[in-house]
Each structure stands twice: as C-alpha cells, then as structure tokens.
Amino acid sequence: MTLTASPATAWPGLAPVPEGGLSARIAERLFRSAVARRHVTVRLHQPDGTMEQLGLGGPAVVVHRPAELFARIGRDKLIGFGEAYLTGAWAEDGIPGDGVLGDFLTVLAADMADLVPRSLQRLRAVVSPRLPRSQRGTRENTRANVAHHYDLSNDLFAAFLDPTMSYSSALFEDLGTALWEDFAAAQQRKVDRLLDRAGVGPGTRLLEIGTGWGELAVRAAARGASVRSITLSVEQQALARERIAVAGFADRVRVDLCDYRALLDEPAGAYDAVVSVEMIEAVGREFWPTYFRTIDHALAPGGRVALQAITLPHDRMLATGSTHTFITKYIFPGGALPSVRAIEQVTGRHTGLRITDDLAMGRHYAPTLQRWDRAFLAQHERVAELGFDPTFVRMWHFYLEYCRAGFAADYIDVHQLVLARPEEDR
Known part of the structure; x- marks a missing residue:
C-alpha cells in the first residue's frame, strides 16, 4: 500500500508549514x-x-x-x-x-x-516545548487524556490487536521466532506471569488498575479470583464487561469507571494483590507518589503488587523531564515514562513497598509493535471505513514504528516488577 498525504493536510493541532529562517x-x-x-x-x-x-x-x-x-x-x-x-x-x-x-x-x-x-x-x-498544563494528570484532565487514545474506537483496536485484545508487550517463547509465534499465546504468557508473581489464585481479592479490554481480569477470574478492575475509558469498560460476560465471569469481575485516586477514600487493605499493566505511563511524573500511595493503601498485609511498566534509563528520564513530544501531542496526552530507579525512589519515600523481582523484557516489545503495525496497515481499508483518514493512518504507522525503534535500540525498556512490603516477611 501507499500512504499518501498532501502538504496542506488539515489535522487537529498540525500547524501550517512555518517560514524558513x-x-x-x-x-x-x-x-x-x-x-x-x-x-x-x-x-x-x-x-x-x-x-x-x-x-x-x-x-x-x-x-x-x-x-x-x-x-x-x-x-x-x-x-x-x-x-x-x-x-x-x-x-x-x-x-x-x-x-x-x-x-x-x-x-x-x-x-x-x-x-x-x-x-x-x-x-x-x-x-524544547513543555507539556501543556491541560495535559497534567489531574482528576480534571485525566479522563480527557485517556479518552483521546482509548476511546477512539474499539473496532479500530480490534482491527490490529490479537484476539485477546491485549495492548501491551507480549512475552514470546523465542525472540528469534517472535514475528511468527502464536500472538495470543504470547500475550497470555505475559498476563499469566504477572498473575503468578502477584500470587493470584482461588479466593484472591485482586485489584486491577487499568482494565484494558478485560483479558487479565478474565484470566484472573478463571483462577478463582474475585476481581475489581478500574478504568477511565468508557469504550474499554463497555467491551471489557461484554467479554467478561461472554467468558462466564460476570459474577466474579467488577469493572468500574474510576480514577485510581478515588481508592484512597475507600477502606485500606481491601485487596490481596494489585496488578497494573502499562498504566503508570499515563499517570504523570508529579503524580507517581500518589499512584504508589494508592496502591500501598489498597494492598492488604502480606499482599503483592505486579506492575508492567515502560521505562527510560534514569539519566534520559531526568534529561527529558516534562518535555512535550510527538507522542504526548498526538498519541498519549500527559504521558511520562519513569525509570526503574525513579520507581524505587518514589516507593522508598512514600510507601512501604519495595521491588522484590524485576524482569526486563524490552526486546519483546519491538516484535509486538511490529506485528501491530503490519496488522494495522493490512487493515487500512477497514480503518478508513471506521472514519479514519489517511493522515491518521500515517500518524498511527509512525507512532508504532517510532516506539518499535525505541525498544529495538534499547533506548526504552519494559519491566515486569513485583513489589511487596519486606518487613511483613520477617
């Protein structure tokens, strides 16, 4: 296929060509x-x-x-x-x-x-341009930030995601065959590892922060867990509830439209495990302490937290700060990537949680993104039928390849982190 665009393409936020100088x-x-x-x-x-x-x-x-x-x-x-x-x-x-x-x-x-x-x-x-105040991860702004991306269309995401509707890095058996492996199995392997590390099994009271389209909640419920999943995406909530019901777990899984900070107003220690997959990236740097305090508040004594987080090297995180980027302007408003050291520092200062296990799996994200990109472009006619114009297609293709490059070059990484309170194991 050919991706065409006019020099005069009109697109929200895309300024005219500036004068040279x-x-x-x-x-x-x-x-x-x-x-x-x-x-x-x-x-x-x-x-x-x-x-x-x-x-x-x-x-x-x-x-x-x-x-x-x-x-x-x-x-x-x-x-x-x-x-x-x-x-x-x-x-x-x-x-x-x-x-x-x-x-x-x-x-x-x-x-x-x-x-x-x-x-x-x-x-x-x-x-360098600074992140607009309208994108700060406040309660007032976060719903709009989330809707900008995740409420585009469930049908759009279904056009290029695997049948599990997983929109985060897969975990492949062999990176040498990652472009041909069973994609759904690789995504489920990622989910299962997180659930294993969080100790999710029969009777576990599980909190999921960031629902996605329900795959993790379904697999946790299949283990016998009672799941509460929270999201700010209206589209994701609707489809997740539908998929959970089809799987037969509507009695075990509750999907709420809820800002994570609202959990601080609820009783402490209500959940045996907390899992969150690639949601911290949407929180915003100034709100990382609140995010981890919320998790610490929700976690019961002896519980464990399993996070999947996209990260930057610490020096690059410090250098880029709150810079406004192509990704924050067009794809993920308000987004900010932490470093593992930043997570250690924030949890050390503001919570009793400490990292007890760390799997770096950034090299698995590059083929994940490449598979999404290939599937997305193969479905360009379907994307057009959904009302997305050629400039959107170019934007989405650039976004997926831009992110793939970051992982392939080891400029960015993704980690599965386990956090617990060490003093509770003494």
Missing part, C-alpha cells in the same frame, strides 16, 4: 551532521530536481520537501520531525509495513543522547 538553517545543519555519521540513507530531493544522498548506507528514507522538514524541525524539534512525516514531507523508501521506517528510526534511537551536540543539550530546557 535561522532555526530552519540550524535544524538542517544538525540533521545533516546527525545522519552523515550513521548507517542510514537519506535522499534529499532538491527544488532544482537533483537528489543529494546522505548517510553511510542502511535503511533509507526520502525527503520530498527538505525545506518543510527543516522548517518544522527548527520550530518544533522532534514534534516537527514527526509532523513532517504526517504531511508526507519525508517517508520511508519502501512499502509501509516492510520495517524500513522503524529500522531507520532504530539507528537514530541507538544514538539518541548524541544526535544533538552535547554543547547544545544544555539548552533543552529553553528550546
């Missing part, structure tokens, strides 16, 4: 320097019809409108880089879905800390 010239110089020293291929189509090639060879992209690309980067940094892809100012040199885009971005992500000269990195706080 000093910022565009600086962006061009930095871009040229970054790609010239790396194993990628960049073909620049110049206005006079000539083509200039940059890079040391490798995954190739074509820049159809260099002036637009550099102007957008100059004004909006990495957001502008992504937006230039949305408009078609640049694209992979190949068929979308063949992995070229993600492979190109992987090379850049592997050297993310050095793409910009270190002498200029101290200016990040001055030149």
